[in-house]
Amino acid sequence: MDATVxxxxxxxxxxxxxxxxxxxxxxxxxxxxxxxxxxGWRLLELLVLFGLVVVLGFGLESRIGQRQPQGWEFYAVSLCLFLTLAFPGFVWRYLRRHRPA
Structure with missing residues (x-):
């Protein structure tokens, strides 16, 4: 598997x-x-799943070559990107009008 994939x-x-x-x-x-x-449960799940995605990324990076050390800035930007990716699900759950059944 190459880097792009x-x-x-x-x-x-x-x-x-x-x-x-x-x-x-x-x-x-x-x-x-x-x-x-x-x-609260949804936010806890979000943080745990963020950790799993970071571990997946580190694993794939180590398969390609040497894993680079990361500072706190990497984790801050990664978390902000992860929260941005969560926006459609948040809108679906909390901001969309649900019709009564």
Missing amino acids: SVWLVLAAAALAANLPFLNERLFAVGPLRAPKAL
Whole structure:
């Protein structure tokens, strides 16, 4: 796998993981059903999934070559990008008008 494929794989995984907490009512998509799931649980899931995406990126980077050390700026920018990718799921869950059944 070359570097371009790895980058696209991490971006796709990040987009999916960022929206996952807002699109289902299960804890971490496999846990017990919570109806409705509180915002705190969704934020916790978001942070854990961010960590998993970072670990995936580090793993793919080490497969390509030597892993580069990162400072706090990398994690701050990565978290902001992850939160930006989560915006569609947030809008779907909290800002869209839900019609009564």
